Amino acid sequence: MSVNLKMKNFRYNRSFSVIGNYLYILPFMFFFIVFFAFPVFQGLYISFTEWRVAGQPIYVGLKNYIELFHDRLFYTTLKNTLIYVLEFFPLSVIIPLLLAVAINRYIIGLDFFKFALVAPMVVSVSAVGLIWKWMFNTTFGLINYYLEKVGIHGPNWFMDPKFAMLAIVLTSLWWGIGWNLIIFSAGIKNIPQELYEAAQIDGANRWACFWYITLPNLTQTLLFITVTGLIGSFRVFGQVYVLTNGGPYDSTRTLVFYIYDNGFRYFKMGYASSISWILFIIILGITLLQFKYLKGWGEQQ
């Protein structure tokens, strides 16, 4: 009898706690569904329609997707996005990692550096664009001025399709590494100091400390930064919008920029939605691959 009662109580508690858990996440779920899940699937529906903003969406089946595969500019924007990701993403991990190690392990107490490196992060993208537009100016810009001082004839940054994307990558790095730097710093702070002391007693040099202690202890942090950073770099938009407007000769027109153009400037909502879904599938695929191959990272140790 008493056992039964206990069981009953247990069941009651458990079911209550299940409901309770749902109650806790209810506010989040509400906003998630209303502002995220619903629009995403609404977007999927719109991608099968022709919708010119005025009037109702007209169902056209796969027309948008078929048109997309014949759209030369779509491939250009896809290529540009990949170039940006391949140039920006590895640097946006490696540079802050090295800086974080340098600041936290070797220049201890110099919060100034940390502040200086993180500060650009809080500047709005339009201000960043205005600053760097002049920094990269071919004739009057600071960058070409200093390049000239060391004997290099600076390129025509925003006029030459070969260099425009590089300028965007460099601007993005200046603007964006602060975030990763904070995360890496937090990760490094969590590594027990004893590990380094033990290694030093064993005669390990700085490089060995970095390679065998810092890096293995940062795998979880690296996983987080790789996943979020890669998604973020696929969505590059603001810098392009302010710095080059997609030019010259479409060399900086990225996927998200093309979505914006189609949706909000050409008012082709259906077409814009189909590009969004292609981008979504690309990002989803890459994220799944990352989880599959990088999951073991944190567990090896």
Add this chain to the structure above:
Amino acid sequence: MSIYKIVLLSVLLVFISRVALSAPLEINFWTCLGNVDGAVMGKLVDQFNKENPDIKVKSLQGYSTEKLMTAGLSGNLPEIILTRTSELSTFIGNNWVVPLPQEAIKVVGVRSQDFYPTAWKLCYYKGKQYAVPLDIHLLALWYNKKMFKEAGLNPVAPPRTLEDFVTYALKMNRPAEKKFGASIPTSGPWLFVWSFYTLLWQNGGDIFNADETKTLVNSPAGREALQWMVDLAKKLQVHQIDTEAGRTGRIGMWFDGPWVLTFWQESPIKSDVATAFYPQKDLKKPIVWAQSHIFTLSPNAIKDQARLEASVKFIKWISEHSINWAYAGQVPANNAVRNSKQFLTDPQLALLRTFAKELPAARYVQTTLPNFVEVQDKLVSKMEAAMAGKLPVDKALEEAEKEINDMLAKVKR
């Protein structure tokens, strides 16, 4: 019912009706303006509200198309939208604006003879009036008098023909010292493409054929225009010099609109800056790119008569007070304002008066396409390729022509 109750009730009724009657009619007004000119417009709106206590205009300076789109879909468009002539066909295509009800226009007294004719004409779309013009902005030549003097050129006799323009520019050009005779836009939309249109028209060409089914940019006139720009940039060795770079005092001449008036009036070289007519190929047939800010009404403005009349009254008031708007660097479309003593004599508007005198040369981009910007994007991209030397001029315009024509074939009219 006791007498007290009746008295109390009637007092209350009178009070409520007074409040209801005296509450000003609220009108929303969104503009396409930026920080500087938006602030000037904001002040004008405040002044209107002070002088017209029965109407309260709430203004938003600098709408975005995203905002208009969502407002359009949810039926929350502002009653009045200030946009540009080149965007009118897009606004009509999106059902954001309605034809102006002619009775209301008559009742409030907005008359065609009060406005600059070309600007007034551009407010019509397929025979119906959709807008009232506020101003006209067109390109002209801005130049640095000091650099003229240094090169031995007469600072009060700037070049009038394209040929002279090149000669003058080369005389002032010292690329090794980072001094340039002229800056010419080499990328980006706006000034880049507006310069091209100006030259295209001067050469006798046009952007489209009569029914806008084909583009005419790949024509002798178009090729000559783009080649002129490419050659000039090469001759002067100018790369990516924005017109603002003139602030350094190292640029002799550049093309820009009147909207940069305050920018130059506050610049370190303000006493050296002057304006002149845009150089022409044929002085007998001067042509220069122009555009107007226009007031449009959304479907929400015609919901009831009072709202409609208040909206038109506001438009009329701003137009009549557009002398203040002139100080933001815009030529007023209202004839009385443009011919007023203040506009014709105030030294602060001296640079702007060049633009007013240039009005007979004004030519607008006339389009009925709902997605004209898409045409322009394709053109700009190929023009940039030519400027950067990635494509020869004829090949660039050939590609632009093909892409634009493919797009035009798909447009639903």
